[in-house]
Amino acid sequence: xxxxxxxxxxxxxxEAERIARGLRRKDLDLVRELVERYQYRLVRYLIFLTARRExxxxxxxETWVRVLDRAAQxxxxxxxxAWLFSIARNVALDDLRRRKHLSLETTGAEPxxxxxxxxxxxxxxxxxxxxxxxxxxxxxxxxxxxxxxHEDLSLQEIGKLVGAPVPTVASRIRRGLERxxxxxxxxADEV
Amino acid sequence: xKFDLHQRARFLIGEARIAGIAPQDLLWLRSHVAGCAECxxxxxxxxxxxxxxxxFAFDSxxxxxxxVQVAVAARIRKPVALRWWTAAAxxxxxxxxxxxxxxxxxxxxxADATLIEGVENRVWRAVPLAMEPLIQSQPxxxx
Numbered sequence: 001x002x003x004x005x006x007x008x009x010x011x012x013x014x015e016a017e018r019i020a021r022g023l024r025r026k027d028l029d030l031v032r033e034l035v036e037r038y039q040y041r042l043v044r045y046l047i048f049l050t051a052r053r054e055x056x057x058x059x060x061x062e063t064w065v066r067v068l069d070r071a072a073q074x075x076x077x078x079x080x081x082a083w084l085f086s087i088a089r090n091v092a093l094d095d096l097r098r099r100k101h102l103s104l105e106t107t108g109a110e111p112x113x114x115x116x117x118x119x120x121x122x123x124x125x126x127x128x129x130x131x132x133x134x135x136x137x138x139x140x141x142x143x144x145x146x147x148x149x150h151e152d153l154s155l156q157e158i159g160k161l162v163g164a165p166v167p168t169v170a171s172r173i174r175r176g177l178e179r180x181x182x183x184x185x186x187x188a189d190e191v
Numbered sequence: 192x193k194f195d196l197h198q199r200a201r202f203l204i205g206e207a208r209i210a211g212i213a214p215q216d217l218l219w220l221r222s223h224v225a226g227c228a229e230c231x232x233x234x235x236x237x238x239x240x241x242x243x244x245x246x247f248a249f250d251s252x253x254x255x256x257x258x259v260q261v262a263v264a265a266r267i268r269k270p271v272a273l274r275w276w277t278a279a280a281x282x283x284x285x286x287x288x289x290x291x292x293x294x295x296x297x298x299x300x301x302a303d304a305t306l307i308e309g310v311e312n313r314v315w316r317a318v319p320l321a322m323e324p325l326i327q328s329q330p331x332x333x334x
Contacts, residue, residue: 028267032260039256044249057255064263121249130243148209149244155210173209180240 020076026068035064038084041151045085048146050092051135053117059095063088078160082153086161089143133183141176148173196223200230204237 013021022030042063046056066087067074074083118131134142140162147158159169203220206212212220224231 026267028264031263031267035256035260035263039259040249040251043251043255044247047249057252057258060255061259061262064259065266068263068266117249118247121247123248127243127246130240130247134244134247145244149241150247170209174205177205177209177237177240180244181236184240184243185236 014076016078016080017076019080020071020074023067023071023074026071031064031068034067034080038081041081042084042088044150045143045146046088046092047117048134048150049089049139049143050096051116051118051139051142055092055095059088059092062091062095066091079153079157081151082157082161085147085151089161129184129187130180132187133180136183137176137179141172141179144169144172145176145180197227197230200224200227201233204230204234208237208241 019030019034039060042060043056046059047053063084067084070087074080116131116135118134119128122128122131137145143162144158147153147161148155153161155166155169155173158164159166162169164172200220200223203212203216204224207217207220224234
C-alpha cells in the first residue's frame with residue numbers, strides 16, 4: 001500500500017516551489033516540517049514587530065492556520081518566509097487593533113517594560129544595552145532591521161512584505177541603525 | 192576636517208550593509224577609513240550594532256511548537272472528516288429517495304384499497320338485499 005510521504009522536490013523544482021506544491025495538497029507532513037523549521041523565526045519576527053511576548057503563541061497559531069487557508073495564493077516564486085511573515089504581520093496588527101492598541105504606524109516608542117522580551121533575552125551587559133535601545137525603537141524600524149540583518153531579506157522583499165516602497169524601506173533601516181547606534185553608544189558612555 | 196568626505200564615508204558604511212555599494216565606492220571607503228580614526232570608530236559601532244541584532248536569541252519553547260503543530264494538524268484533518276460526513280449524508284439521501292418512493296406508493300395503494308373497499312361497502316349497503324344477485328351478475332354481463 002503506498003504511504004503518503006512529504007513531497008520530494010521534483011527535478012528543477014526549487015525549495016519554495018516544493019513548499020507551494022505541498023501546501024496546495026495540504027500535506028500534513030510538510031506542514032509539520034514547516035512549523036518545526038520556521039516557528040522560532042516566526043516568533044522572533046513577531047516579538048521584534050510588537051515587543052510583546054504574551055500573544056505570540058496565539059498569533060503564531062493563527063498565522064499557520066491562515067497559511068493553510070491561503071495556500072493557493074503562494075506560488076513558490078518568492079521566499080516562503082517572506083510570505084509567512086506578511087501573514088503574521090497582518091494577524092498581529094489585526095489582533096492589536098481589536099485589542100484597542102494603536103497600530104504600528106501610529107504608535108510611538110513606548111517606555112521599555114523591565115519584562116521586555118528583548119531585555120530577558122539579553123545574555124550580557126552589551127546585549128542588555130542593545131535590548132534597551134531596541135525596546136525604545138519604533139516598531140517599523142525594529143521590523144526593518146530584523147528583516148534585513150536577521151532574515152537577510154532584500155530591500156525589495158521587505159518592501160513587498162511591509163507594503164512600502166524600497167526607498168522607504170532603506171530609509172527605515174538607515175534611521176533604525178543610526179538610532180540604535182546612538183542609544184547603544186550613549187549607554188556605553190554612561191557605563 | 193572635510194565634513195562632506197566623512198559624511199560620504201558614514202553614508203557608505205551604512206549603505207554597504209543595507210543595500211550594498213559599488214566596488215569603487217568600497218575601495219574609496221576602505222582608504223578613507225584607514226586614515227580616519229573617527230570614521231573607523233563609527234564603522235566599528237555600526238558593525239557592533241548589526242552584530243548585536245544578529246546575535247539576539249530568544250528562549251525557544253518546544254512545547255509551543257508542538258501545540259501549534261497539533262492545532263494545525265487538527266485544522267487539516269477537520270475538512271477530511273467533514274468530507275466523510277458529507278459523503279455519508281449524500282449516500283443516505285440517495286438511498287432514502289427510492290425508499291420514500293416505495294413507502295409513498297405503498298401508502299397510495301393502501302389508500303386506494305381502502306377507498307375501493309369503502310366504495311364497495313357503501314354500494315353494498317345502498318343495494319337492497321333482494322337486488323344483490325343482479326349486482327353480482329353485472330361484471331359477468333360486461334365480460
